[in-house]
Amino acid sequence: VLSACSSKLTNEEIMEKVLEKLENINTYKYEMKTNSDSDMTIFGQEVKVISEAIAKGKVDNENSNMKIETITKSESDGTKTETTEIKYTINGINYFKSGGKWYKMKVEADSKIKKTENHLEEIKEYMESGDIQILSKEDISDDIKNYLDSKLYYVVKINVDVKKLSETALQDNQALIENSEIDSTDVIKSSSVIYWINKKTFN
Numbered sequence: 001v002l003s004a005c006s007s008k009l010t011n012e013e014i015m016e017k018v019l020e021k022l023e024n025i026n027t028y029k030y031e032m033k034t035n036s037d038s039d040m041t042i043f044g045q046e047v048k049v050i051s052e053a054i055a056k057g058k059v060d061n062e063n064s065n066m067k068i069e070t071i072t073k074s075e076s077d078g079t080k081t082e083t084t085e086i087k088y089t090i091n092g093i094n095y096f097k098s099g100g101k102w103y104k105m106k107v108e109a110d111s112k113i114k115k116t117e118n119h120l121e122e123i124k125e126y127m128e129s130g131d132i133q134i135l136s137k138e139d140i141s142d143d144i145k146n147y148l149d150s151k152l153y154y155v156v157k158i159n160v161d162v163k164k165l166s167e168t169a170l171q172d173n174q175a176l177i178e179n180s181e182i183d184s185t186d187v188i189k190s191s192s193v194i195y196w197i198n199k200k201t202f203n
Contacts, residue, residue, distance in 0.1 A: 011132050014154060017202040019127060022120055026062040030119055031055070049076045059118060064107070065090055126193055131159040135194075144196070153196040160191040 009017075034053045039046065057068040068087045074080070087096040094105040135155040137145075144155060197203070 011134055014134065014156070014197070014202070015127050015132060018197055019124060021202050022124055025120060027058075027060045028120065029056075029058050032057075032119065047076055049074055051075070057119070059120075061118065061120070064092075123195070125164065126158045126160050129161040129164055133157045133159075144194070148196055152200075153198055156195045156197060158193050158195070160193060162189065162191055165191055 032055045034051075034055070036049075036051050036053075038049045038051075040049065041047070051072055051074040053070055053072040055068060055070040057066060059066045066087075066089045068085075070085045070087075071082065072085070073082045083098075085096065085098050087094065089095075089107065092107045094107055096103050096105075133156070135157055137150050140150060140155050
């Protein structure tokens with residue numbers, strides 16, 4: 001077994017070990033922050049939207065059960081909004097709370113958790129198709145430095161394949177496409193994700 005302590009791993013070797021670990025994970029918890037800056041044309045009007053979303057989730061891929069709570073703060077044309085969405089999938093039923101109301105929807109038989117909600121599948125796709133960079137200590141942002149010890153973790157930045165990301169993001173937003181002038185091939189101009197990976201366990 002190649003040791004991170006005795007030999008310096010290449011980017012490719014680190015990603016291979018991470019992908020190997022991901023194959024054996026069926027249940028997991030996560031916390032994720034997403035920042036976006038978007039220029040959109042909706043109903044003929046140019047709209048700039050700046051948003052931050054913090055999501056916390058628990059996923060059981062084996063039984064297709066999950067819980068996700070997302071708090072989104074947005075600003076557009078000087079107007080600020082904050083929304084909270086809670087979603088469960090339990091025993092083939094989707095329950096979700098949006099705008100203060102609960103909704104219930106039956107999931108199709110043998111349906112799997114959508115890729116946009118199964119973040120392990122997202123990570124795999126990003127790593128397999130994106131441009132990977134292991135950040136040096138100097139390139140790591142202060143908020144991440146304050147959160148973890150860089151001696152114990154690799155901090156990985158992946159410049160995502162935006163074409164694939166756009167296709168995935170729009171799969172669950174057909175109504176948005178139909179009611180706007182969004183070009184599904186040019187939804188996202190650029191995107192990158194940052195993960196930190198334990199140097200010993202590669203989790």
